[in-house]
Amino acid sequence: MSEANRVFAGNVITQMCGVPYPIFLAGMAAISGPPLVAAVANAGGVGVLGGLRLAPLMLRNWLRETKALTDRPFGVNIVPQFGGPEVFEAQFQVILQERPRILSLFYAEDYCADLIPRAKDAGMIVMVQTGTVALARQAMAQGADIIVAQGSEGGGHLNRGTIGLMSLLPAILDGAQGRPVLAAGGIVTRQDVRAAMTLGASGVLVGTAFLASEESNAHPLYKQKILQASTDDTQYRTGYSFGWPYGTPHRVIPNRDKWNVLRWVGGGARAIDKDRMARKLSLYAGQGVGKIHSIVPAAERVEELVLGLP
Numbered sequence: 001m002s003e004a005n006r007v008f009a010g011n012v013i014t015q016m017c018g019v020p021y022p023i024f025l026a027g028m029a030a031i032s033g034p035p036l037v038a039a040v041a042n043a044g045g046v047g048v049l050g051g052l053r054l055a056p057l058m059l060r061n062w063l064r065e066t067k068a069l070t071d072r073p074f075g076v077n078i079v080p081q082f083g084g085p086e087v088f089e090a091q092f093q094v095i096l097q098e099r100p101r102i103l104s105l106f107y108a109e110d111y112c113a114d115l116i117p118r119a120k121d122a123g124m125i126v127m128v129q130t131g132t133v134a135l136a137r138q139a140m141a142q143g144a145d146i147i148v149a150q151g152s153e154g155g156g157h158l159n160r161g162t163i164g165l166m167s168l169l170p171a172i173l174d175g176a177q178g179r180p181v182l183a184a185g186g187i188v189t190r191q192d193v194r195a196a197m198t199l200g201a202s203g204v205l206v207g208t209a210f211l212a213s214e215e216s217n218a219h220p221l222y223k224q225k226i227l228q229a230s231t232d233d234t235q236y237r238t239g240y241s242f243g244w245p246y247g248t249p250h251r252v253i254p255n256r257d258k259w260n261v262l263r264w265v266g267g268g269a270r271a272i273d274k275d276r277m278a279r280k281l282s283l284y285a286g287q288g289v290g291k292i293h294s295i296v297p298a299a300e301r302v303e304e305l306v307l308g309l310p
């Protein structure tokens with residue numbers, strides 16, 4: 001990486017997390033597994049495991065597998081309102097025991113208001129992803145160390161926001177009182193990183209572009225759909241998506257097959273899933289798809305993104 005060989009001076013995020021670059025892999029459920037997390041971490045970014053949906057035993061296995069693949073700091077994402085309080089608490093106990101450096105939350109419900117202090121007491125850095133200014137304020141009041149401003153360009157579930165990153169990021173930064181804010185949604189290239197950093201972000205969080213990497217756990221046909229899709233091809237939806245309450249907003253590449261009821265359902269397809277899943281579902285993806293032209297090693301994506309850092 002010729003240009004990137006110049007040293008990024010570092011910032012509040014790199015100091016806080018102990019990493020070279022403020023480039024985060026989104027903790028995508030079932031997609032961001034140990035090989036992808038370790039690849040991003042070993043390339044100098046922050047890998048985040050997609051812990052949502054994982055039974056506690058599996059979550060522990062993934063955390064240990066990741067530790068075996070990298071000595072670098074990494075994180076894990078869980079979603080408090082998914083699965084209910086008991087499931088969530090069981091996952092959280094595993095995380096407290098295994099103690100990765102960073103806990104990433106999608107959004108906190110009232111029943112887990114004490115969650116952030118508990119994670120911080122255990123020595124973890126807590127980041128919370130939000131799509132509105134009000135939710136960002138709530139997360140900060142609960143003690144979040146890092147806020148992720150999730151623009152509506154983003155793939156997968158959207159944390160209640162319908163606001164594009166260009167407007168959301170400055171608004172969240174306005175009330176952040178110096179707390180670092182990451183930009184998420186549609187980020188694929190060095191130019192995107194440069195734009196986000198110019199707006200005041202302290203780093204970026206990237207999902208769809210890492211989904212289209214060699215180490216991701218996505219089904220090969222899913223990766224192909226990402227490559228084929230153009231910028232116009234994603235859709236914001238509030239209908240059905242696997243395992244989530246009806247109406248939860250999400251962004252997909254819609255499946256347009258006529259005689260296929262699964263086309264109304266948003267989901268991801270893992271490498272171990274049947275081809276049918278990737279062929280029939282409407283697949284999670286962000287508006288950045290039009291900028292993704294090949295499946296590359298995750299380290300190559302990190303290198304590209306690093307070139308946009310100041």
Ligand SMILES: Cc1cc2nc3c(=O)[nH]c(=O)nc-3n(C[C@H](O)[C@H](O)[C@H](O)COP(=O)(O)O)c2cc1C
Pocket residue numbers: 026027028029031050051052077079105106129150153154155156157184185186187205206207208209211268284285286287288
């Ligand atoms: C396939 C997929 C799965 C996702 N799963 C999760 C998840 O489990 N938890 C979470 O907090 N965010 C999840 N997200 C959202 C990401 O955290 C992030 O906001 C989004 O990927 C950023 O936009 P981008 O995809 O355009 O980079 C997911 C995104 C995608 C594309």
